Amino acid sequence: MYAYDELDRTLINERVEEFRDQVKRRLSGELTEDEFKMLRLQNGVYLQLHAYMFRVAIPYGTLSSKQLRRLAHVARRYDRGYGHFTTRQNIQFNWIKLAELPDALADLAEVGIHAMQTSGNNTRNVTSDQWAGVAPGEIEDPRIWSELLRQYTTLHPEFSFLPRKFKFAITASAHDRAAIKVHDIGLRLHKNAQGETGFEVLVGGGLGRTPFIGKTIKPFVPGRDLLSYVEAILRVYNQYGRRDNIYKARIKILVHELGIEKFAAEVEDEWLAMRDSALTLDDAVVEEIRSRFSYPAYQKLPHMPEELKQAAHDPLFERWRKNSVFTHKVQGYAIVTLSLKPVGGPPGDATAEQMDAVADLADKYSFGEIRVGHEQNLALPHVAKRDLPALWKALDKVGLATPNVNLVSDIIACPGLDYCSLANARSIPIAQELTRRFANHDTADLIGRLHINISGCINACGHHHVGHIGILGVEKNGEEFYQITIGGRADENAELGVLIGPAVPYGEVADVVEDIVEAYLALRARPDELFVDTVKRLGVEPFRERVYATR
Amino acid sequence: MTSPLEQKIRIAGPSIVTANRTSDGVVIYRTAANGWSTSLPDAAIVRTVEEARALLAESVADDVGAVGPYIAPVEIKDGGKVKPGNLREHIRLKGVTIDLLPLPA
Amino acid sequence: MPLVKNGKIATDGFAHVPDGAELPGDGAILVTAARFLEDPEALLRRAGKLGVIWPNNRDVDDLVPWLGRLSVVALVFPTFRDGRAYSQARLLRERYGYDGELRAAGQVLRDQFVFMLRAGFDAFEVRKESDAEAFADTAKRYSVFYQPTGDGRVTALHRRMQQRHSESAGQ
Numbered sequence: 001m002y003a004y005d006e007l008d009r010t011l012i013n014e015r016v017e018e019f020r021d022q023v024k025r026r027l028s029g030e031l032t033e034d035e036f037k038m039l040r041l042q043n044g045v046y047l048q049l050h051a052y053m054f055r056v057a058i059p060y061g062t063l064s065s066k067q068l069r070r071l072a073h074v075a076r077r078y079d080r081g082y083g084h085f086t087t088r089q090n091i092q093f094n095w096i097k098l099a100e101l102p103d104a105l106a107d108l109a110e111v112g113i114h115a116m117q118t119s120g121n122n123t124r125n126v127t128s129d130q131w132a133g134v135a136p137g138e139i140e141d142p143r144i145w146s147e148l149l150r151q152y153t154t155l156h157p158e159f160s161f162l163p164r165k166f167k168f169a170i171t172a173s174a175h176d177r178a179a180i181k182v183h184d185i186g187l188r189l190h191k192n193a194q195g196e197t198g199f200e201v202l203v204g205g206g207l208g209r210t211p212f213i214g215k216t217i218k219p220f221v222p223g224r225d226l227l228s229y230v231e232a233i234l235r236v237y238n239q240y241g242r243r244d245n246i247y248k249a250r251i252k253i254l255v256h257e258l259g260i261e262k263f264a265a266e267v268e269d270e271w272l273a274m275r276d277s278a279l280t281l282d283d284a285v286v287e288e289i290r291s292r293f294s295y296p297a298y299q300k301l302p303h304m305p306e307e308l309k310q311a312a313h314d315p316l317f318e319r320w321r322k323n324s325v326f327t328h329k330v331q332g333y334a335i336v337t338l339s340l341k342p343v344g345g346p347p348g349d350a351t352a353e354q355m356d357a358v359a360d361l362a363d364k365y366s367f368g369e370i371r372v373g374h375e376q377n378l379a380l381p382h383v384a385k386r387d388l389p390a391l392w393k394a395l396d397k398v399g400l401a402t403p404n405v406n407l408v409s410d411i412i413a414c415p416g417l418d419y420c421s422l423a424n425a426r427s428i429p430i431a432q433e434l435t436r437r438f439a440n441h442d443t444a445d446l447i448g449r450l451h452i453n454i455s456g457c458i459n460a461c462g463h464h465h466v467g468h469i470g471i472l473g474v475e476k477n478g479e480e481f482y483q484i485t486i487g488g489r490a491d492e493n494a495e496l497g498v499l500i501g502p503a504v505p506y507g508e509v510a511d512v513v514e515d516i517v518e519a520y521l522a523l524r525a526r527p528d529e530l531f532v533d534t535v536k537r538l539g540v541e542p543f544r545e546r547v548y549a550t551r
Numbered sequence: 552m553t554s555p556l557e558q559k560i561r562i563a564g565p566s567i568v569t570a571n572r573t574s575d576g577v578v579i580y581r582t583a584a585n586g587w588s589t590s591l592p593d594a595a596i597v598r599t600v601e602e603a604r605a606l607l608a609e610s611v612a613d614d615v616g617a618v619g620p621y622i623a624p625v626e627i628k629d630g631g632k633v634k635p636g637n638l639r640e641h642i643r644l645k646g647v648t649i650d651l652l653p654l655p656a
Numbered sequence: 657m658p659l660v661k662n663g664k665i666a667t668d669g670f671a672h673v674p675d676g677a678e679l680p681g682d683g684a685i686l687v688t689a690a691r692f693l694e695d696p697e698a699l700l701r702r703a704g705k706l707g708v709i710w711p712n713n714r715d716v717d718d719l720v721p722w723l724g725r726l727s728v729v730a731l732v733f734p735t736f737r738d739g740r741a742y743s744q745a746r747l748l749r750e751r752y753g754y755d756g757e758l759r760a761a762g763q764v765l766r767d768q769f770v771f772m773l774r775a776g777f778d779a780f781e782v783r784k785e786s787d788a789e790a791f792a793d794t795a796k797r798y799s800v801f802y803q804p805t806g807d808g809r810v811t812a813l814h815r816r817m818q819q820r821h822s823e824s825a826g827q
Contacts, residue, residue: 014797097576158746417642426649
């Protein structure tokens with residue numbers, strides 16, 4: 001956990017006061033909506049279908065129990081008692097009143113939470129993977145670098161009015177859980193042959209109307225040059241990114257139009273002119289940030305504690321353990337994923353009561369720390385294995401122990417037309433129906449890892465392009481229709497899904513997904529051949545045939 | 552961003568002007584009496600492009616009270632009851648179409 | 657449109673001369689980049705200070721040969737959301753060492769004053785009277801800055817390092 005000091009807190013408070021003044025001037029009419037809109041977006045405030053939506057930052061997906069309790073408080077006091085965890089490790093509240101926002105922000109600021117740059121044409125939350133710092137095989141904790149980037153990009157005077165939004169992601173594992181290949185800048189932390197720590201820098205990834213997989217602009221940037229190199233990229237983008245058409249304004253378009261070699265050359269020219277500047281990170285500065293991250297005082301615990309041996313007799317506990325518990329880098333500990341995808345529930349939502357319960361459980365079992373994943377689940381990153389049976393019972397009581405992590409009913413969905421003014425179609429009821437169709441856990445286990453992603457419009461907040469099964473809502477003659485793609489993936493082998501055929505109406509989507517799954521079960525080479533690998537092996541055709549044979 | 556007044560206005564049937572209230576984001580409908588109501592039956596109905604443009608213009612002028620006014624279709628049932636004219640407006644009036652947490656037992 | 661300099665409203669000593677209009681014999685003038693580049697030497701030979709309004713979609717590199725002889729460079733924000741002039745400002749100040757007046761023009765509003773100051777602007781053609789009057793207070797909104805620019809403000813990272821050193825020195 002990163003500990004905010006007085007300087008960090010002062011900045012957050014100054015931002016809250018500034019926003020309070022901006023809201024006051026909007027409500028008095030001193031600021032028009034045209035002048036105010038970008039200001040409110042810069043503090044995470046959208047106008048949605050029936051209310052304002054407030055997006056709060058959870059930097060690199062890490063929360064303390066105190067912070068989670070405060071989010072529960074905001075849900076209760078200023079909203080309708082729940083929040084939604086997003087595909088960028090943030091949280092959204094859907095019913096916020098503008099006039100009350102400054103107070104909500106002040107309440108959050110007390111525990112070091114803010115909403116800076118969670119929207120607008122600026123640099124957004126620097127996401128990482130939710131197992132950062134505890135996953136086996138990590139080079140080092142990527143969150144140290146995420147925090148350096150967070151500070152560097154916050155209220156940056158040169159880059160607060162970019163052509164369009166700008167998203168960073170960083171991974172320090174061979175298996176990329178942060179989807180760096182579909183970000184504007186993706187960073188892969190690794191060591192070069194000389195043992196120096198640095199980054200492979202990818203640029204121009206992104207989803208939305210024109211999805212692209214990111215391209216490597218430089219295979220190795222040493223840690224000390226990270227900020228100056230990022231500044232060079234941002235400066236080239238700020239000056240040359242298109243501003244005439246919002247659908248062509250992301251850096252991915254600039255990279256595509258110039259070509260990666262030319263783009264890399266522009267960045268290199270800019271970087272050579274500024275490389276040995278105040279942005280160079282000397283070791284002392286990196287250590288300063290590193291020293292503010294605290295890690296648990298892990299005990300020396302056995303690999304197989306008695307409590308676990310006993311609980312193994314309980315088939316329900318075992319089912320949950322095999323599904324939701326993951327290997328920790330420290331012996332005797334585990335990483336526990338809390339599914340926010342109950343059968344029939346809206347994916348990624350949690351009530352204030354659930355948030356409070358998780359905060360208590362984090363205090364008891366996870367050194368007070370919680371993680372938020374981009375797949376819209378939570379995690380407790382430091383659980384002693386001997387505590388797993390007790391934890392499971394407690395989670396089950398509050399509906400957070402559905403054993404469907406990474407399975408077909410662990411669906412990632414945007415809010416869709418139920419909430420969002422950009423949407424063409426609903427996504428949540430599609431997800432809810434799918435969880436009902438696949439509610440049987442044995443069936444879901446049989447199917448294996450299968451990521452379904454649902455977006456209610458082309459903006460792709462549900463990341464449907466990189467879903468194993470991707471579902472995109474469109475509008476046809478006033479009716480909701482859905483395009484289905486298969487074979488996408490978001491990891492180090494990132495690929496965009498392929499359309500299987502014409503869009504299908506709302507009422508048929510769940511049937512189509514069942515048909516696709518049936519086809520997979522019939523066609524897979526072995527029980528452990530994943531859906532996405534079967535698609536890779538056989539292509540889209542056999543699935544297309546099965547789905548459209550009777551449609 | 553083009554102002555709603557500069558965008559081409561199309562009327563396919565009876566329509567209204569709707570927006571969100573600035574202070575709290577609540578859905579509002581433009582009335583014939585130069586004001587706003589949270590109740591759809593109070594909304595002024597327009598049937599031509601000229602009428603729509605005029606209603607929209609006065610709505611846009613109330614920048615302090617309302618955010619993002621636009622023209623939306625309505626359905627008029629037998630007996631004159633006014634209903635939302637598409638799914639989006641139905642959701643804005645009635646709220647989300649889904650089960651929220653905590654789930655019904 | 658009030659001009660703000662040194663944190664308060666000031667008279668603008670420079671006359672904007674539109675393209676095609678005759679230049680006054682002497683006196684400080686502001687001309688467009690197009691006019692300037694037609695015959696920079698002639699304009700610089702004039703008695704009276706010279707300023708250039710540089711568009712935000714053109715590299716400032718093209719202006720660099722004359723920077724030392726210009727009194728004002730005005731950069732443009734066609735809307736406040738178009739942030740290209742921030743990069744231009746930093747390049748002029750930090751890379752090319754321009755130390756004349758750097759003026760923000762266009763849709764210049766209160767809530768961007770701090771960003772503009774940090775990017776190196778020191779004069780502002782402010783849209784609204786009320787914003788101009790609030791300039792001094794607005795400039796004090798922030799006391800903590802995360803990233804270095806050419807404005808000389810110490811970043812949070814380095815303030816922490818300084819604190820650390822003085823703590824350990826005190827032992």
